[in-house]
Amino acid sequence: MHLPLLGAVALLLQSTTAVFADEAWTIDYHYALLGAPKEETTFFHQPNPSSRASLIYTLSEEGVVGAVNPRDGALVWRQSLKSADIPSNAGFLRGGEGQDVVVGGIGNKTTAWSAADGRLVWTIETPGRIEDLEILELQDASQTPGVKDTIVLTSGNSPSILRVDGASGVSKWTYSIDNGDIPYQVSASATEIFAIVLHKSLLGNIKIKVISLDPVTGRKNDEYTLSSDSELSSTETIISVGANSASPIIAWTDAARTVLKVNIIGTKNVASFNIEKHNEHGVTNVRLHAPFHTNSLAHFLVHFETDISHWGEVYHIDLKKSKVEKAYSLPKINGKGAFSTSTSDANVYFTRISRGQVMTVSSASHGSLGRWALADLGIPVAKGEEAEPIHAVSEVSVKGDSVSAVRSAVFLSTGDWILIREGSPVWQRPELLATTQSAIFASPPEVEAFAQELQLEAHSNPVSAYIHRVTRHIQDWQRLPVVLSSLPQKIRNQLFGTTADSGLTGDVFGFHKVIACACKNGRVVALDAANPYKILWSKQAVELKAGESWNPTFKSASDGILVLEHGVGLQQLQFDASTGEVPSSGAIRVVNPSVGTVQFSLHDGELEANKVGSAASGAIWRFLPGTGERILSLVPRPVNDPVASIGKVLGDRRVLYKYLSPNLALLATANDLTQTVSFYVLDTVSGATLHADTHSGVDLQAPIPSTLSENWFAYSYTSEASDDAPKGHYLVVGEMFESLVPNDRGPLTGKVNSSSLQAPAEPFVMLRSYQVPESVSKLAVTQTRQGITSRQLLAVLPDSSSIVGIPYGVVDPRRPIGRDPTKEEQGEGLVRYGPNIEFDPKWYLNHQREVLDISNIITSPALIESTSLVFAYGHDVFGTRLSPSFSFDILGKDFNKFQMLATVAALAVATFVVGPLVTRKQVNTRWQFA
């Protein structure tokens, strides 16, 4: 009798979640990011020397090397070089002219990648850290024809210069710099290699020393010191040098930036130029832009910046006389600007991007070859804010005497990387999202307000609720004109469109949630979960000094107000979720925990709990980890964790009662000496340990994630082979029950209330351990509105750059061991326990996308019960909608509106056609006699 019901239950439990082919690229979204590109490691390069098509290569501040297609901004390939102990800003990337590889260096590794597909060509490790890296443009007999060698300058205990073979990655010669000077840069002319080292004098000044080397043998030809006198006190005022330009130069300024000194490397005289001021605003930054090709004209541009304006001056080098002369200057323009250098044959072009304008000039004369007004950049900026260009790279096509096309990849002060083609933006990449440190889901205030009104009606007495409802409906009539005018659009959307087409408000399913992301540079960016490729708003929340971090965390997002706490003076900021504005003072509310609640926090390696408002100061309990143990992580049960049923209904209609305490936390500790990890389930009110487990032989360098939800917990670790377990990665799932006897509540039988403080009942824990194919770096659980939908365990797999959604039925600790499940257990969807779980490719939420370095996943319920919104951030940004028990309350993509209408229409036609036939037949049967 209850077979159909059982079947329905089984269907709910066995729901294999999968990515449907028709939803795969539409409901999920992904920003494949690189991070903020650095000026000196970003360039256009042709991956295939025989073709003219070029890609944009960059090594970002996040230590990711990648290539981007300039046509649409799509990522072609990327390799992450991130490493904990290497500062991300010390990286180099070079592409030799006509080479099919790009060479990069970070830390003490120099690596060459295939420019077209990003595969490794060779890699070498040097004992010291890489200080500079250049591609030797000149060719000699010792190298493979067509392949250019690389010169690497390293620091460390024995600073040295290496020449590395471009084809094999084998070092050809090494020259050690052994006189205690600091290696600074390496440069090459057509005949010599120059190492620029810094010599610290006794007075603390810096002297620039140039060592010239023979490129074939690596022997020293010459060594001399430049007369920089006392003006050079720190390396900050040395301006980087265009390395392989026809005539390499080194330039520096004094500390006050009033004099510019230029030296042509290889000569000893230093040219000196005065730097002018602009309306009493001193120059704050000087940059140098020179062509990188040996056969181009020896011209360069110096870019001056003050607080309010910027300008450029073009200099020519007379190679015969070894003289530097100023050729012309480009006018001062308010605001920041970016200059970029491009070459075409021997000619050099400078492209200037400033507020509202793009201009290209030839290095030979100041006449503009092309000038375009800059259209709207398509970047959301806050009121009163201007998206300023920070740096740019350009590619210029020249036809005859004029510039026919110019493409510039510009990095903006908002953290976006955009491509401008002749003044109109082509694509935008929000690279600042690669540094997202905290994110939260929020509902727009309008949606929240409506939900509150409905709640008001539900909780007041019937009469006042009725009056409230009538007044609300009368108020709704005011919106009639708006509704009527949007009606045709709505009908059209209903017929052909999807839910994602509607705006933030009027969202019936709750898919349009605002996702606010706080980024490393002090900005907050908001995305719409159902329309994610359009950024809702972006705002500089805090002005940070260079090198300062602000550790933002979102505290709450109730009532559509985002509350952000950050480390700069432990301040709190509030934003309106849908606009990013600071809410009016009336809306600001300070949320204080009510008196009597127990708060717990980590202090100096121990866990401490305090009672809010209690007179006696001091902790009510402390959790001290055992000797040699340190606390790895603490995961409390989520605040919003609705549970639909207090028990688990078994196949024979009996019930196992879940151990549901709102005050649970899972604590993980590690012991570095014994290489063990312990997990404790704590009652956070009493501090009692409800369950503890220890695993030995654990790799403590590998990630150890854990999660806790409802009455179950999960954690993962990587372990060494032992007698009872093979080497590999493990996932452990534990479920807590009040008792393991069905229909019995154990010690809680007959009790209505129970307290954690008075003789708390301990849970009965069922545990299952599984071996998984790869390491898991983060665990999370889906959330739905009422918790009726079965939950899904989300796991981030860093090795395959993916996120899997594991159905709970697969890891259920009630899976029978050593025997096949009984008929009743089969009805529940339980299968026989196996020690191994293979991740089904259909569980991969990211399917074919590759999500790099995800540090956290957040989930949020939609308005409909079946669906949970998922958002993952870290380096990449990924989000999707999940229906762990399929979309039972919404017509999904599988419902074909057109087919339904066509069927109705066909039936109607059939009725009209067949109707007369039947009537005729009926008449005939009465009147016709055979």
Add this chain to the structure above:
Amino acid sequence: MLAPKSLLLLAGAALSSAARLVVSIPSSQLLPNPSTLPSSTHAILLGPPGVRYDAPIRRDNTFVFNDIPDASYLLTLQSRDHFFPPLRVDVTKAPEEAAQTISAWQTFRGNEWSNKGPSYGTGKGDLIIAVNPIAQKDFYMVRGGFNLLSFFKNPMILMALGSGVLIFGMPYIMDNMDPEAKAEFEEMQKKSPLMGSQGAANQLQNFDLASWMAGRSAPAEGSGSAPSGGGGKKK
């Protein structure tokens, strides 16, 4: 990638070690052209706690691990579109020998570490092994959508269509037949066991439940009233 502490631990071993493992991916049935593997494909050599090497794919479809210290390793290959089998790699050094011995076997998740599968090879100081993918990742679930062809393949639909053709087509065929053939046809139908007044179908239609209940063995000859439209036409 390598923790400083374990680096120290291994430093002694690493000084003398020059063990080199090359994993190559040959062309196979599942992967006819290994050069199509994305550049994110990489191999992970997981050693004792804290030891882990990661090698990206090279241009020649290989992964190279240099200077591997003595230990027992788990080798996994990660690729966007393919699954590769997990391997166990042992690097050992006999005291009297100069070079390390590297051996590789297939291993099985959820089994003892000592449970080794087929050997992939053994080498002195240097080992090159070839690994083939075991499966292609199939990420997408295809909905059982509406398909006109499969709709018409359904036997029920075919039967319905067949009977539809008979109902609508028969009268026309009968009308267009010349009278002689028609008469002959009707005669034939009457004789057929299924049709006609003696036919099984007719008998079933005119089954007299009351008389059967009353115990009469067979209906009397001609007791069933002839249907007005004629058997053939009605059918």
